[in-house]
Amino acid sequence: xxxxxxxxxxxxxxxxxxxxxxxxxxxxxxxxxxxxxxxxxxxxxxxxxxxxxxxxxxxxxxxxxxxxxxxxxxxxxxxxxxxxxxxxxxxxxxxxxxxxxxxxxxxxxxxxxxxxxxxxxxxxxxxxxxxxxxxxxxxxxxxxxxxxxxxxxxxxxxxxxxxxxxxxxxxxxxxxxxxxxxxxxxxxxxxxxxxxxxxxxxxxxxxxxxxxxxxxxxxxxxxxx
Ligand SMILES: [Zn+2]
Numbered sequence: 001x002x003x004x005x006x007x008x009x010x011x012x013x014x015x016x017x018x019x020x021x022x023x024x025x026x027x028x029x030x031x032x033x034x035x036x037x038x039x040x041x042x043x044x045x046x047x048x049x050x051x052x053x054x055x056x057x058x059x060x061x062x063x064x065x066x067x068x069x070x071x072x073x074x075x076x077x078x079x080x081x082x083x084x085x086x087x088x089x090x091x092x093x094x095x096x097x098x099x100x101x102x103x104x105x106x107x108x109x110x111x112x113x114x115x116x117x118x119x120x121x122x123x124x125x126x127x128x129x130x131x132x133x134x135x136x137x138x139x140x141x142x143x144x145x146x147x148x149x150x151x152x153x154x155x156x157x158x159x160x161x162x163x164x165x166x167x168x169x170x171x172x173x174x175x176x177x178x179x180x181x182x183x184x185x186x187x188x189x190x191x192x193x194x195x196x197x198x199x200x201x202x203x204x205x206x207x208x209x210x211x212x213x214x215x216x217x218x219x220x221x222x223x224x225x
Contacts, residue, residue, distance in 0.1 A: 015188030
């Protein structure tokens, strides 16, 4: 299994990531797709039920797909999974699916990548109810500092929405956060992860090499390596 090396750009969450020189990415596979970690033995993957693609008819089948891949060593985390108030089935079904996946994450001792849109109360409620020992990463984050701090206070990590993090106005949020909980991602966009690193390094007033080392340490902590 390949792991990120010092000097690599780490793209923590991609869909259809392309290997480029010096880039390490984690490919996110969704249970409704016909792709599993078994198809990409050398590729670091996450696997989970995305709330958008969940419904009452496919719930059991998708959950079985998640349980079927838990043994693969290139499965780095469960997810993306979570809540979306704008798209997907009723919150109750999203909660059931999310809680089941949290239980799997706890059982196999692998962390979780979370998709959460306008459902922070629901997310915090599950966290409070299940007391997870595994780490959680909120991907595509674009909230304010207060929300970020609330998530961090629960031990969570944040990876920022690519389209938010490259805008000048995200600098204030980035500066205000502890650097030991952050990740960067392209999430299947055409944006180059290197462009995101450049922008964030400049916001944080550090070099790209420093940012790379920070995110590599975060990677090793998050995945318990
Ligand atoms: Zn995604």
